[in-house]
Amino acid sequence: MSEALNVAVAGLGTVGGGTVRILHENADLLARRCGRAIHLCAVADPRRHDRLNDCLDGVEWLDDALALVEDPNVDVIVETIGGSDGIAKKLCEAALKKGKSIVTANKALIAHHGMALTKIAEQSGATLAFEAAVAGGIPIIKSVREGLAANTISKVYGILNGTCNYILTEMRETGRDFEVVLKEAQEKGYAEADPTFDVDGIDTAHKLAILSSLSFGCEIDFDSVHIEGIRSVSATDIQYADELGYRIKLLGIATISEKGLVQRVHPCMVPLSAPIAPIEGVFNAVVAEGDFVDTVMQVGRGAGERPTASAVVADIGDIAAGRRTQTLSVPLKDLKKAPPVPMTEHVGEYYVRLTVVDKPGAFADIAAILRDHDVSMEAVLQRARDPGEAVPVVLTTHEAKEADMAEAVKQIHSLDAVAESPCIIRIESF
Numbered sequence: 499m500s501e502a503l504n505v506a507v508a509g510l511g512t513v514g515g516g517t518v519r520i521l522h523e524n525a526d527l528l529a530r531r532c533g534r535a536i537h538l539c540a541v542a543d544p545r546r547h548d549r550l551n552d553c554l555d556g557v558e559w560l561d562d563a564l565a566l567v568e569d570p571n572v573d574v575i576v577e578t579i580g581g582s583d584g585i586a587k588k589l590c591e592a593a594l595k596k597g598k599s600i601v602t603a604n605k606a607l608i609a610h611h612g613m614a615l616t617k618i619a620e621q622s623g624a625t626l627a628f629e630a631a632v633a634g635g636i637p638i639i640k641s642v643r644e645g646l647a648a649n650t651i652s653k654v655y656g657i658l659n660g661t662c663n664y665i666l667t668e669m670r671e672t673g674r675d676f677e678v679v680l681k682e683a684q685e686k687g688y689a690e691a692d693p694t695f696d697v698d699g700i701d702t703a704h705k706l707a708i709l710s711s712l713s714f715g716c717e718i719d720f721d722s723v724h725i726e727g728i729r730s731v732s733a734t735d736i737q738y739a740d741e742l743g744y745r746i747k748l749l750g751i752a753t754i755s756e757k758g759l760v761q762r763v764h765p766c767m768v769p770l771s772a773p774i775a776p777i778e779g780v781f782n783a784v785v786a787e788g789d790f791v792d793t794v795m796q797v798g799r800g801a802g803e804r805p806t807a808s809a810v811v812a813d814i815g816d817i818a819a820g821r822r823t824q825t826l827s828v829p830l831k832d833l834k835k836a837p838p839v840p841m842t843e844h845v846g847e848y849y850v851r852l853t854v855v856d857k858p859g860a861f862a863d864i865a866a867i868l869r870d871h872d873v874s875m876e877a878v879l880q881r882a883r884d885p886g887e888a889v890p891v892v893l894t895t896h897e898a899k900e901a902d903m904a905e906a907v908k909q910i911h912s913l914d915a916v917a918e919s920p921c922i923i924r925i926e927s928f
């Protein structure tokens with residue numbers, strides 16, 4: 499067997515801790531599969547994590563992660579500290595410059611600085627690997643970059659945030675509203691104390707930007723992702739979705755065509771017949787459409803200590819075994835610069851929920867505004883009500899342009915009979 503690969507882990511929280519545990523528990527299996535041992539030589543974290551004591555016999559413990567870069571014994575540094583800037587970025591830049599390979603789970607870092615880091619890696623010949631950054635335990639990076647290498651991929655989409663999927667599932671199953679379910683998810687550890695990145699769609703957007711670059715061979719372009727989260731989804735909308743034959747999912751959707759690159763993150767009404775519709779709870783699902791393979795869907799746990807560490811260790815295993823690929827599917831110089839298609843050009847079907855006071859002619863006014871903006875209604879759901887009472891009116895539309903729809907809804911909102919801000923959810927027909 500060849501010489502062992504010396505690995506150091508920086509950041510021993512959830513993912514770093516899981517990585518240390520797998521390297522310890524599955525050491526023999528990994529050595530057989532990689533043709534050489536993977537030796538954990540050092541860890542760096544300012545805080546001692548006693549729960550890992552049984553895995554850290556003889557492993558050097560440093561407080562300063564940057565010291566790992568200068569350690570000549572370290573071949574690979576696992577960055578599991580987090581954050582798009584600060585120490586994580588500094589560590590990755592310094593290590594790659596020095597020719598040391600980086601394995602990271604940090605989607606924020608790759609979404610924002612993946613291009614610059616890839617450049618450094620290409621110059622020094624080091625590996626930059628980030629399987630764990632997208633969809634946790636699902637090996638989706640390998641899938642699109644290697645498994646689907648024979649295909650032109652034109653669309654990639656999925657449920658990329660387990661926290662949001664868990665909240666939407668709970669809301670549907672219990673009929674409770676967003677805030678209540680979010681609070682419970684925080685108590686159970688399924689949502690962070692600051693849930694912004696998850697529930698506002700930013701985490702999904704980070705992952706989508708990485709996924710679309712790898713799938714389409716274009717530059718990572720996080721800034722052009724259209725991002726909406728799930729805070730505005732109400733229990734009422736979830737009930738209506740059920741009634742209309744849909745599930746509400748927060749999806750990241752990317753497509754590429756002659757028009758350019760579409761990257762959008764927002765709640766979607768997905769027909770119950772779609773393969774992605776029954777993916778519930780903390781699970782993730784990613785679908786890629788290739789010209790030869792057709793549709794491929796992968797489902798699994800998108801976060802958590804063990805699934806995410808599984809992906810981290812798969813990357814370490816590739817380095818140990820000497821398996822090399824282009825960081826972003828093709829060399830940096832060959833990546834396409836795809837112009838972003840603005841969301842206003844989106845064409846699709848819509849679900850619209852209005853709160854309308856029952857007044858003579860109210861509905862005729864709404865219908866006229868929609869007609870004037872080329873929006874044609876597909877179905878209308880209206881409960882019985884007493885005159886003067888405000889009740890929900892739900893309508894679905896045929897295909898319409900986003901810009902027309904937005905203008906129509908703005909005008910509808912200004913009607914006296916429309917009591918609250920209309921709720922719009924895009925319908926996706928997969």
Ligand SMILES: NC(=O)c1ccc[n+]([C@@H]2O[C@H](COP(=O)([O-])OP(=O)(O)OC[C@H]3O[C@@H](n4cnc5c(N)ncnc54)[C@H](OP(=O)(O)O)[C@@H]3O)[C@@H](O)[C@H]2O)c1
Pocket residue numbers: 508509510511512513514542543544545561562563577578579580581585603604605606630631634800801802803806
């Ligand atoms: N958790 C998941 O399920 C998951 C899934 C996919 C990807 N990720 C990504 O994985 C990364 C790590 O996430 P995590 O959930 O494992 O975070 P975490 O539990 O907060 O772990 C981060 C660890 O890094 C330590 N740390 C802070 N500053 C450090 C420094 N200067 N040097 C060395 N260590 C330092 C932290 O210590 P303190 O606690 O004392 O600050 C903590 O122990 C993030 O980029 C995240 O987006 C996480």
